[in-house]
Amino acid sequence: MTITICLIGYSQLDADSVPPSMSWHKSYNGSGEESHPHYVIQTSDLGFLMVGETGFVEDRTAKIFLVKTDSLGKLIWKKEFGERGYNLGNCVLETGDGNYLVAGGLNRNAALIKVDAGSGNAIWTRTWNLGTEDAFEGVIQTEEGDIWATGYRDGLAEGTFLNWGKGILMKTNSDGKEEWRKDLSAYTSSGYRIKPAYKSFLISCHPKEEESKNYNLLKIDLAGEVKWAKTYNTIYWGFDTRPDGKILLAGHTCKSKLSKNWDIELSALNNQGEVLWTRFFGQPRGYDSRWIHDEVWGARSTPDGGWLAVAGTGDETRHYEKKGHISGPSGQWKVYLIKVDGSGKLEWEGIYGSDDSDWAGEDVCITQDGGALIANDCGAFGFTKVASFFNFSKN
Secondary structure, three states: OOEEEEEEOOOOOOHHHOOOOEEEEEEEOOOOOOEEEEEEEEOOOOOEEEEEEEOOOOOOOEEEEEEEEOOOOOEEEEEEEEEEEOOEEEEEEEOOOOOEEEEEEEOOEEEEEEEOOOOOOEEEEEEEOOOOOOEEEEEEEOOOOOEEEEEEEOOOOOOOOOOOOEEEEEEEOOOOOEEEEEEOOOOOOEEEEEEEEOOEEEEEEEOOOOOOOOOOEEEEOOOOOEEEEEOOOOOEEEEEEOOOOOEEEEEEEOOOOOOOOOEEEEEEEOOOOOEEEEEEEOOOOOOOOOOOEEEEEEEEEOOOOOEEEEEEEEOOOOOOOOOOOOOOOOOOOEEEEEEEOOOOOEEEEEEEEEOOOOOOEEEEEEOOOOOEEEEEEOOOEEEEEEOOOOOHHHO
16 A cells, blocks of 8 residues: 655644654454444553444444554454444443453444453453444443443434434443443433543533434433533534543534535533633645535544544545645545644644545544554554654653
């Protein structure tokens, strides 16, 4: 594969705001024709762990796919879970004992899978038949070892993203044995990601039905009860928090002034869910904005007080095809990476891609060397490492 890297610096940015270069790229496929990542973490051994599916959810050929690499992207192991069908790999974490926990769905049932870190083999698998189609989307483990998982029941089994089900929250012990579950359907069709907050939890969620704008963010107490619910501007996919309580929501919207198509919205909130600022980004290659989609899927806080968001940019309608940008023609998708400071000011943005295939950013994690690892949908699980752009010792 020939890889080209295009780094874009805008005129309003100073000379020190050049985007970081790409250090390396590795890709791994499973037994399916294609594999699609959704979530990535750096593990305590400084390697990387990525989860998603191999095969296609839409035509019922998917399995959960989990890939572990070392710090340079060299494959350590890859594993598949479930029989070919409707299976979802949505989120992953490292557990307190150094193993891994996958959240998703197996055969249309919500699932948690505890995985041995050394081999990738399942230690245990728990499933819940809660309705027609059920899945966990987000999961965390507390310092006490309890597991909190959020997602939905009674979905429509239409794909890996919006399923318009009924939101749920579940607490289990460290072995995945259910302690209680809560119905969140009055607030949301699905809990998407969950983060700890001071003596509480925050759930980034999707509106309770297609005709409703409510809700995008829930605050949950230690008993699983909703303390408040907030509505903002669009449907959000990227979500993270900072130790000082600040929150970032990242989504794509048609309501910005940049274009009449999908652009990226970043909204920062305080710990009460009040909006501190909202910024819009997009159209980085200069093609006709009526056709270009900028679709954000992942976001992370950075130790320098800012935020990082990752997206894909390209034309998926195939009605428009132009050339002229160094990154390639408009119909070829690229990874779009955005860095802002704590006030939402753009520090840099970069485009990363290949000459001969589509790339799209699905998630991102901050790496121990001050760079980032992008979960790149390149028809396989793309591990795309971006060089250091901040110094941990100064933060």
